[in-house]
Amino acid sequence: MEKNAPHYDLLIIGGGMVGASLACALGNQPLRIGVIEAVPFRSSSQPSYDDRSIALAYGARKIFEGMGLWPQVKAIATPINKIHVSDRGHFGAMRMDAAHQGYPALGYVVENRDLGQLFAKQLASFSNIELICPAQLKNLTITADDATVVIERDGEVETLTTRLIVGADGGRSAVRQLSGISHTSDDYHQNAVIANITPGRDHQHVAYERFTDSGPLALLPMSDGRCSLVWTVDRDKVDDVMAWDDETFLARLQERFGMRLGLLQKTGKRNAYPLALVRADEHIRPRLALIGNAAHVLHPIAGQGFNLGIRDVAALAQVIVEAKDNDIGALSVLNQYDQWRKHDQACVTNLTDGLVRIFSNQIAPLVIGRNSSLLAMDLIPPVKRALMRQTMGLAGKLPRLARGIPLQ
Numbered sequence: 001m002e003k004n005a006p007h008y009d010l011l012i013i014g015g016g017m018v019g020a021s022l023a024c025a026l027g028n029q030p031l032r033i034g035v036i037e038a039v040p041f042r043s044s045s046q047p048s049y050d051d052r053s054i055a056l057a058y059g060a061r062k063i064f065e066g067m068g069l070w071p072q073v074k075a076i077a078t079p080i081n082k083i084h085v086s087d088r089g090h091f092g093a094m095r096m097d098a099a100h101q102g103y104p105a106l107g108y109v110v111e112n113r114d115l116g117q118l119f120a121k122q123l124a125s126f127s128n129i130e131l132i133c134p135a136q137l138k139n140l141t142i143t144a145d146d147a148t149v150v151i152e153r154d155g156e157v158e159t160l161t162t163r164l165i166v167g168a169d170g171g172r173s174a175v176r177q178l179s180g181i182s183h184t185s186d187d188y189h190q191n192a193v194i195a196n197i198t199p200g201r202d203h204q205h206v207a208y209e210r211f212t213d214s215g216p217l218a219l220l221p222m223s224d225g226r227c228s229l230v231w232t233v234d235r236d237k238v239d240d241v242m243a244w245d246d247e248t249f250l251a252r253l254q255e256r257f258g259m260r261l262g263l264l265q266k267t268g269k270r271n272a273y274p275l276a277l278v279r280a281d282e283h284i285r286p287r288l289a290l291i292g293n294a295a296h297v298l299h300p301i302a303g304q305g306f307n308l309g310i311r312d313v314a315a316l317a318q319v320i321v322e323a324k325d326n327d328i329g330a331l332s333v334l335n336q337y338d339q340w341r342k343h344d345q346a347c348v349t350n351l352t353d354g355l356v357r358i359f360s361n362q363i364a365p366l367v368i369g370r371n372s373s374l375l376a377m378d379l380i381p382p383v384k385r386a387l388m389r390q391t392m393g394l395a396g397k398l399p400r401l402a403r404g405i406p407l408q
């Protein structure tokens with residue numbers, strides 16, 4: 001190790017949406033924080049801040065409020081006032097309405113690139129945060145006293161030391177791999193095709209989730225009257241879908257979605273993402289914690305991945321700040337984060353995975369069962385309320401940030 005390697009209280013590996021959120025949450029705290037990110041925020045190849053849009057649950061809004069970032073996020077967000085869930089060709093449907101439930105909105109749609117620019121600006125404003133970018137994690141070692149991180153920056157190898165490494169480096173986490181934490185990966189054999197669609201009718205801030213025999217599709221309200229499409233297709237069909245010309249793509253989409261948004265007029269560029277459920281077998285070790293996709297990658301069917309990740313952020317940030325003069329890398333401190341997050345992570349993972357499996361199946365009793373469940377959720381208010389609280393990120397014991405309260 002270099003003799004005078006720079007020392008940090010906390011090194012966050014990955015400045016994507018979850019890692020940057022943690023850094024912003026801890027901005028202005030008496031902690032020296034380094035964020036190591038491989039790809040510059042404004043680069044077209046940035047994998048977190050790419051062409052996607054993301055549905056932020058109302059619970060994520062509360063966390064941004066607690067971080068003091070909500071006015072900036074609100075300025076780039078389109079509210080979702082209603083959600084309409086349906087099963088194409090069957091009787092089941094469920095509606096959720098923010099006004100009926102007493103919320104200003106059920107969630108918000110934000111373009112990932114806009115969020116990237118916002119985080120970049122915000123991180124630069126904190127004197128306790130150093131963005132080390134572009135730089136790639138190459139190795140790490142952990143001892144009882146501290147952790148050492150080896151990075152490559154501008155072709156040079158550098159060594160840094162820290163009390164705590166936070167792995168926020170996504171689904172293929174190098175932190176996870178280098179620390180020898182195993183994971184399970186269940187391939188859904190599906191891809192999500194995304195594009196921005198201009199519909200013939202005003203979206204009126206309604207988000208549509210439609211289950212079809214060829215996979216679920218979601219159309220979320222965006223700025224300028226556009227909708228953000230996430231269309232799940234079987235892996236063996238994805239090349240065809242990507243190869244269709246725009247006219248064919250819109251016609252096939254219209255066939256599956258129907259006329260609720262009028263005639264679909266225009267589509268933007270398409271991108272495809274392979275889908276799998278990935279779960280790390282451990283989320284903490286002494287001097288190490290995993291958050292966001294490094295800990296759990298979900299199917300985008302219910303728009304829960306980032307929302308779950310930012311709740312990891314809210315809990316970990318609070319545990320770190322409350323550790324005060326104690327060692328923030330100690331297992332006893334990190335255990336609090338792990339225990340706090342287990343229930344929510346299991347609920348959301350099981351809910352998302354269950355939805356994929358139930359709605360990918362065309363066996364008659366299952367189709368009747370899922371449509372009856374949709375109707376039951378629509379008609380029985382306590383069932384609907386419980387589901388909404390979970391998917392909006394408002395269930396269980398909430399960290400301060402998730403209640404919209406600053407960390408201190």
Ligand SMILES: Cc1cc2nc3c(=O)[nH]c(=O)nc-3n(C[C@H](O)[C@H](O)[C@H](O)COP(=O)(O)OP(=O)(O)OC[C@H]3O[C@@H](n4cnc5c(N)ncnc54)[C@H](O)[C@@H]3O)c2cc1C
Pocket residue numbers: 013014015016017018019036037038039047048049052053054055056135136137138168169170171173174192194230273291292293294300302303304305306307308309
């Ligand atoms: C099609 C689609 C739609 C989605 N829609 C929604 C939605 O509506 N709502 C929702 O909540 N979620 C949604 N998600 C999920 C959401 O995108 C992810 O949960 C979120 O991006 C996870 O963020 P992350 O920061 O944990 O990981 P990532 O976004 O993967 O970021 C990881 C970062 O780490 C960096 N990195 C990786 N390796 C290294 C290394 N060795 N050294 C340094 N840096 C490194 C990467 O460059 C990247 O910036 C969707 C996902 C998909 C695929």
